[in-house]
Structure formats: C-alpha cells, structure tokens
Amino acid sequence: MLDYMNLCRMAQLARERSISLGALVLADQAEQMETTEEKILETMDRQLTVMEQSAEKGCSATIRSMSGLTGGDAWKMYERACRGVSICGDFCVNAITTALAVAECNAAMGRIVASPTAGSCGILPGAVLTMMRKKKIERKTAIMALICAGGIGMVIANKASLSGAAGGCQAECGSASAMAAAALVEMAGGTPQMALDAAAMALKNQMGLVCDPVAGLVEVPCIKRNAAGVMIAITAADMALAGIQSVIPVDEVIEAMRDVGEAMPCALRETAQGGIAATPTARELTRKIFEKGENK
Amino acid sequence: MNIFDIIGPVMIGPSSSHTAGAARIGYVARKILAKEPVRAEIDLAGSFAETYRGHGTDRAIIAGILGMKPDHEDLPRSLEIAREKGLQYRIETVRLPKCHPNTAVIRLWAEDGDMTEVEGASVGGGNILITRLNGLESAFTGQCNTLIIPHRDTYGVIAGVAQALAAFRINIGNFRLTRQAKGNTAIMTLEVDGDVSRELLMLLRALPNVLHVVYLHANE
Numbered sequence: 021m022l023d024y025m026n027l028c029r030m031a032q033l034a035r036e037r038s039i040s041l042g043a044l045v046l047a048d049q050a051e052q053m054e055t056t057e058e059k060i061l062e063t064m065d066r067q068l069t070v071m072e073q074s075a076e077k078g079c080s081a082t083i084r085s086m087s088g089l090t091g092g093d094a095w096k097m098y099e100r101a102c103r104g105v106s107i108c109g110d111f112c113v114n115a116i117t118t119a120l121a122v123a124e125c126n127a128a129m130g131r132i133v134a135s136p137t138a139g140s141c142g143i144l145p146g147a148v149l150t151m152m153r154k155k156k157i158e159r160k161t162a163i164m165a166l167i168c169a170g171g172i173g174m175v176i177a178n179k180a181s182l183s184g185a186a187g188g189c190q191a192e193c194g195s196a197s198a199m200a201a202a203a204l205v206e207m208a209g210g211t212p213q214m215a216l217d218a219a220a221m222a223l224k225n226q227m228g229l230v231c232d233p234v235a236g237l238v239e240v241p242c243i244k245r246n247a248a249g250v251m252i253a254i255t256a257a258d259m260a261l262a263g264i265q266s267v268i269p270v271d272e273v274i275e276a277m278r279d280v281g282e283a284m285p286c287a288l289r290e291t292a293q294g295g296i297a298a299t300p301t302a303r304e305l306t307r308k309i310f311e312k313g314e315n316k
Numbered sequence: 317m318n319i320f321d322i323i324g325p326v327m328i329g330p331s332s333s334h335t336a337g338a339a340r341i342g343y344v345a346r347k348i349l350a351k352e353p354v355r356a357e358i359d360l361a362g363s364f365a366e367t368y369r370g371h372g373t374d375r376a377i378i379a380g381i382l383g384m385k386p387d388h389e390d391l392p393r394s395l396e397i398a399r400e401k402g403l404q405y406r407i408e409t410v411r412l413p414k415c416h417p418n419t420a421v422i423r424l425w426a427e428d429g430d431m432t433e434v435e436g437a438s439v440g441g442g443n444i445l446i447t448r449l450n451g452l453e454s455a456f457t458g459q460c461n462t463l464i465i466p467h468r469d470t471y472g473v474i475a476g477v478a479q480a481l482a483a484f485r486i487n488i489g490n491f492r493l494t495r496q497a498k499g500n501t502a503i504m505t506l507e508v509d510g511d512v513s514r515e516l517l518m519l520l521r522a523l524p525n526v527l528h529v530v531y532l533h534a535n536e
Contacts, residue, residue: 166323167323169323
C-alpha cells in the first residue's frame with residue numbers, strides 16, 4: 021500500500037508497472053478503502069458530473085454571491101470566448117471561464133466539489149472539463165486524471181497542508197494548480213515523471229501566495245485566483261510535456277511550500293487581517309457588508 | 317484520508333467550515349433530538365458570528381436541523397423551507413468565552429416538549445467537533461460510527477452496553493463518560509468499528525437505566 025508521502029517513489033512504481041499515476045492511485049485506493057476499482061470510478065464519475073453542473077450554473081449573467089460582492093464574471097469571460105477575440109486563445113479562455121464559473125457557483129451557495137477545498141474548487145474543473153470539451157478527451161480518461169490529481173493532493177496534505185488557515189493560499193490554490201497540472205499531463209498522455217514536473221512547476225509559481233479574503237468571505241480575491249491558478253497549471257503542463265523538467269524535485273517543492281506556510285504571519289492566513297483584506301477599499305466593503313447584515 | 321477527501325466532499329458553497337461544517341452541526345443536533353423539531357434557537361459565536369450571512373452559516377445550520385446533508389441542493393432555501401414546515405427559529409450572535417472560533421450552540425424542541433442542546437465547532441474542511449451535549453462536556457467528530465447514550469448514573473449500565481456490543485462483535489475504539497452529579501443523568505459516547513445493526517440498537521434501548529440511544533453513522 022502507498023503511504024502518500026513520496027511522489028517520486030510513486031512515479032517510479034508507476035513506471036516499473038508501466039501504468040499511469042492515476043492507475044497506481046486507483047489500485048491502491050481500492051485496496052485501502054476495501055472496495056473495488058469500479059466503485060471508485062463510479063464515485064469519481066459522480067464528482068465529475070457535479071463539476072460539470074457547477075460550471076454550467078456559475079456561468080450566468082445574473083448569479084450573485086450572498087454578500088453581493090461577486091458574480092457574473094464567468095459570463096463576461098464566456099461572452100469574450102464566444103467572440104473569439106481573446107489574447108490567450110480558445111483553450112485558455114475557456115479554461116478561465118470554467119474556473120471562474122465554478123468558483124462563482126461556490127460563492128453563490130451552489131453545489132461544488134471541494135477539490136481540494138471550496139475556495140480553490142474552480143481550478144481542477146477548469147483544467148479537466150476544458151480538456152474534455154476542447155481536446156475531445158474521453159470521460160474515462162478525465163476520471164483517471166481526477167484520480168491522479170487526488171493522489172497528488174493526498175501527498176501535499178500529508179507532507180504540508182491544503183488549508184489556507186494553515187498554509188495560506190499557496191496551500192489551497194497552489195495545491196489545486198499542482199493537481200490540475202498533473203491531471204492535464206495525464207490526459208495529454210505524458211509520463212508520470214512529466215506529471216510530477218508539471219505539479220512542481222505549478223506549485224513553485226504560487227509559492228508564498230497569502231490567504232487574504234475580503235471580509236473573511238470566499239470571494240475576493242479567491243475567485244480570480246482560480247482563473248490564474250488554472251492558467252499556471254496549463255503553463256506548467258505544457259512545459260512538462262515539452263520535456264522541461266523541474267530543477268527542484270516535486271517532493272522538495274512541497275516541503276518548501278510547507279515551510280513557507282509555517283513562516284507566514286497569522287494576518288496572512290485566512291484571518292482577513294492582512295494583504296488584500298487590509299486595504300482601505302476592503303475595509304470599507306467589510307463595513308458595508310456587516311452593516312447590511314445587522315440591519316437585515 | 318482517502319481520495320474523496322481530496323476530490324470532495326460534494327458540498328454547497330461557499331465555505332467548508334462556515335457552510336458544510338455548520339450544516340453538519342445542525343444535522344447532528346437533529347439526530348440527537350431524534351424527533352421532528354418544531355422550534356430552534358441558535359447562538360453563533362466567534363467567526364461564525366462575524367461572517368455568518370456572507371457564508372450562509374444560518375441557512376446551513378437550519379438546513380441541517382431540517383435533515384439536509386451539506387450537499388443538499390435546497391440548503392440555500394432552508395430558511396424559507398423552515399417557515400413552510402412551521403419550524404420556528406431564532407438566530408443570535410453571542411460571545412462564548414474560551415470556545416473554538418467557529419462555534420454554534422443549537423437548542424431544539426420537539427412538539428411534545430422534548431429538548432436537546434448541542435454545542436459544536438466547525439474545525440476545518442467540513443469536519444466538526446461536538447463539544448457539549450445537554451450541558452455536559454462532550455467530544456466527538458461523527459467521523460467514526462458513534463453511539464450517544466444518555467443514562468441514569470448507576471452501577472452496571474456501562475457494563476451492560478459493553479456486553480451488548482461484545483455480543484454483536486462490535487469493537488469500541490473510543491469511550492467517554494460525563495455526568496452532572498452522582499446519581500443524575502450521565503452521557504456515554506462510544507466510537508465503534510463496524511456498523512451497529514437495528515437489532516443491536518433495539519437491545520441497547522431496552523437495557524435498564526438507558527434513557528435514550530442515538531446512533532450517528534460515520535460521515536452521515
């Protein structure tokens with residue numbers, strides 16, 4: 021059984037058995053959860069369906085969060101995608117749209133899959149659903165990619181943390197980005213080592229990102245960080261698929277992320293006391309939201 | 317931890333601690349009342365008190381009290397559903413000294429006057445910790461199969477429960493006992509491996525001096 025403490029060891033095992041990282045994790049989870057691979061695939065299929073539903077629901081001109089702070093941005097991006105004028109191209113503009121849509125669905129009390137967390141729930145669907153739609157990736161391949169992403173997430177959870185309160189946004193959106201990068205590589209047919217290189221490069225690019233939600237709500241800047249998170253995942257995946265390697269092995273990058281998180285002051289770990297949350301505009305918005313609450 | 321702790325849980329947003337965890341505390345309170353609640357009083361403390369409207373914490377707790385799980389599509393409409401169903405509720409923000417930052421106290425009443433009070437904290441990732449039950453200290457997460465057994469504080473009750481579990485080959489992973497005063501009502505909380513059958517629950521409920529048996533299935 022795997023202990024989910026060493027990704028390089030997991031990639032080596034996958035290589036020895038000539039299987040993907042996703043297949044390695046699937047076989048192990050079936051054993052650990054005392055169930056069958058089919059049952060796990062069925063449940064993961066349901067998670068994928070929920071992701072599709074939240075992407076659909078969130079892409080709306082009228083959707084608004086409970087606080088009224090956010091909503092409707094995925095729709096703006098969708099309209100730009102439809103016009104075919106985006107700078108970053110069809111695939112990326114669709115990935116951004118999906119990431120924003122799922123994150124806005126979450127802020128509006130819609131149903132989502134925390135992957136790994138609610139605050140970072142748009143990144144993995146942004147990557148996986150866009151691959152299915154734009155690159156004609158089969159559903160079962162997408163499900164295996166989610167399992168691969170889950171394996172990466174378990175190692176990060178064991179070695180570092182997935183919580184913004186513990187490790188800042190790098191632990192939430194950074195981890196989601198690393199998971200999405202590995203999933204993209206797996207769907208594109210890359211090797212297990214490429215998936216790890218992609219995960220490492222994605223995580224390195226969000227190292228040090230703080231958790232500073234305005235008014236303590238999972239909205240600003242969280243939703244837009246989902247858009248950037250999926251773009252970093254795409255960049256990292258394409259680099260890895262081109263043969264670019266991460267100079268620092270992924271396991272060491274995860275440990276560095278943990279250390280950076282531990283060094284982060286409390287004000288920058290989900291307490292809404294520092295960073296974006298402490299700006300004059302954020303303080304004014306916070307005051308208004310709380311006032312509205314009291315008068316209700 | 318398994319793969320669905322990472323690619324999951326499926327939940328209503330926006331926050332695993334302030335929405336999903338809050339719904340679970342409400343759900344556990346309903347399970348402990350074990351009847352249809354007609355009145356609910358909810359005290360929110362700490363960060364729950366400060367950000368509950370933006371996170372829908374109030375809606376999540378009421379949804380749980382109505383029997384909805386954290387992924388129930390109707391969770392955002394729970395306040396309206398409560399009114400339709402005739403559940404009276406009152407939500408207040410309070411200061412509770414020395415409690416976890418995300419704490420709620422829920423008091424529920426059934427039609428026949430039965431009442432239960434549950435204090436719970438949402439400790440992150442949708443996980444919860446029940447810290448007080450009907451005024452007695454408690455500590456369970458609901459992540460294991462859990463039996464909550466209020467009983468008369470007298471000799472032999474614990475032995476009777478343990479014997480019944482042993483007869484059904486159910487292993488006890490954790491045991492906690494709290495009591496108000498000698499001879500009064502006490503509560504034992506047992507986390508067990510394996511599933512407690514309906515038959516075993518009936519046996520436990522029939523034991524002398526056992527007042528009530530609540531069974532919470534893991535991750536329910």
